[in-house]
Amino acid sequence: MRSDDLQPGTLYWHDDFASAAQADQWFSALQTECAWQQPQVKVFGRWHPTPRLVAWYGDSDAAYRYSGQTHRPLAWTPTLSRIRDLVEQQTGRRFNGVLVNYYRNGHDSMGWHSDDERELGPAPWLASLSLGVERRFDLRRKGSTRIAVSFALKHGQLLLMDGQCQAAWQHQVPRSLKVSGARINLTFRHILHPASYD
Numbered sequence: 001m002r003s004d005d006l007q008p009g010t011l012y013w014h015d016d017f018a019s020a021a022q023a024d025q026w027f028s029a030l031q032t033e034c035a036w037q038q039p040q041v042k043v044f045g046r047w048h049p050t051p052r053l054v055a056w057y058g059d060s061d062a063a064y065r066y067s068g069q070t071h072r073p074l075a076w077t078p079t080l081s082r083i084r085d086l087v088e089q090q091t092g093r094r095f096n097g098v099l100v101n102y103y104r105n106g107h108d109s110m111g112w113h114s115d116d117e118r119e120l121g122p123a124p125w126l127a128s129l130s131l132g133v134e135r136r137f138d139l140r141r142k143g144s145t146r147i148a149v150s151f152a153l154k155h156g157q158l159l160l161m162d163g164q165c166q167a168a169w170q171h172q173v174p175r176s177l178k179v180s181g182a183r184i185n186l187t188f189r190h191i192l193h194p195a196s197y198d
């Protein structure tokens with residue numbers, strides 16, 4: 001399925017990327033395989049723990065700067081490497097890194113942003129796999145506060161954002177007190193210009 005109403009920018013959903021059984025297995029493998037961290041981020045001059053756990057995996061040269069720090073990629077785990085192969089086959093695109101997010105419950109979230117860091121180049125494609133409990137995903141046009149599109153991210157679903165989405169749109173995964181379960185999200189990226197280390 002593809003979006004027609006987000007011009008410029010197109011989203012593609014592959015609802016049956018993974019069966020429920022496969023997605024369950026990946027979820028539990030990644031829960032234990034990943035080296036989860038909770039970095040601090042500075043918001044309006046004050047430091048806060050990010051409201052989710054994260055880890056950055058990738059090829060050895062895929063240094064990525066986000067939340068104010070350069071992150072050295074951890075080496076692909078067997079599960080992440082297998083999923084990357086399948087994502088590349090499904091999308092026909094290459095990815096050399098994956099940001100892994102762990103939303104422990106509905107209190108965890110990701111605020112409004114675009115994935116437009118300079119490392120990703122001017123027109124980055126992103127492939128995002130959802131595992132675990134359903135969460136809402138919102139999009140708004142840059143410069144607007146009105147949510148334009150909102151949908152559920154489902155267990156085993158792969159969402160592909162094309163190279164125009166980040167320049168024109170922001171997205172978020174809002175807090176939801178109705179959600180009690182956990183979710184893991186894998187966002188595959190292609191680092192074109194590796195960051196330097198501080």
Ligand SMILES: O=C(O)CCC(=O)C(=O)O
Pocket residue numbers: 099101110115128137153171173185187
């Ligand atoms: O959890 C999600 O589905 C979104 C993650 C995201 O936007 C990101 O990692 O940049």
Ligand SMILES: [Fe+2]
Pocket residue numbers: 113114115171
């Ligand atoms: Fe994002």
